[in-house]
Amino acid sequence: MKKISLELIVGLFIVFGTASILYLSVAVSGLSIFEADGYHLKAKFENSSGLKKGAVVEIAGVKIGQVESINLDTDTQESLVWIKVQTNVEIQDDAVASIRTAGIIGDKFIKISTGGGDPLEDGDEIIETEPSISIEELISKYMFSNES
Numbered sequence: 001m002k003k004i005s006l007e008l009i010v011g012l013f014i015v016f017g018t019a020s021i022l023y024l025s026v027a028v029s030g031l032s033i034f035e036a037d038g039y040h041l042k043a044k045f046e047n048s049s050g051l052k053k054g055a056v057v058e059i060a061g062v063k064i065g066q067v068e069s070i071n072l073d074t075d076t077q078e079s080l081v082w083i084k085v086q087t088n089v090e091i092q093d094d095a096v097a098s099i100r101t102a103g104i105i106g107d108k109f110i111k112i113s114t115g116g117g118d119p120l121e122d123g124d125e126i127i128e129t130e131p132s133i134s135i136e137e138l139i140s141k142y143m144f145s146n147e148s
Contacts, residue, residue, distance in 0.1 A: 056110070
């Protein structure tokens with residue numbers, strides 16, 4: 001009887017441990033088991049360096065979506081970024097999307113500054129964008145501009 005109860009406890013411990021590891025892997029990766037409702041918007045940036053699929057999209061410091069894909073627009077040679085925004089959030093047609101860095105060396109994310117125009121719908125484009133700031137370009141511009 002004691003052997004069966006010990007085996008049962010060990011078995012339950014293994015099942016619980018495996019389930020915990022699976023849950024943590026999904027949570028850390030940022031994946032969602034159940035697809036959240038939302039609508040898609042696109043934005044074109046001159047430079048989206050450092051921005052990754054799954055990056056956070058936020059308004060006023062609150063997460064309202066994530067980056068779905070990043071591709072090259074072959075017509076304009078710009079970075080075409082598709083984002084998914086929560087259904088309950090309205091983004092206006094005069095909003096500004098900018099690529100920012102979380103902290104000094106943190107991950108890149110998209111910050112949206114809202115406007116006062118008409119709301120965008122699924123598939124619309126955010127026209128006003130600000131590209132990622134390249135630290136290397138700023139340093140080289142500073143270093144080489146002081147030559148006399």
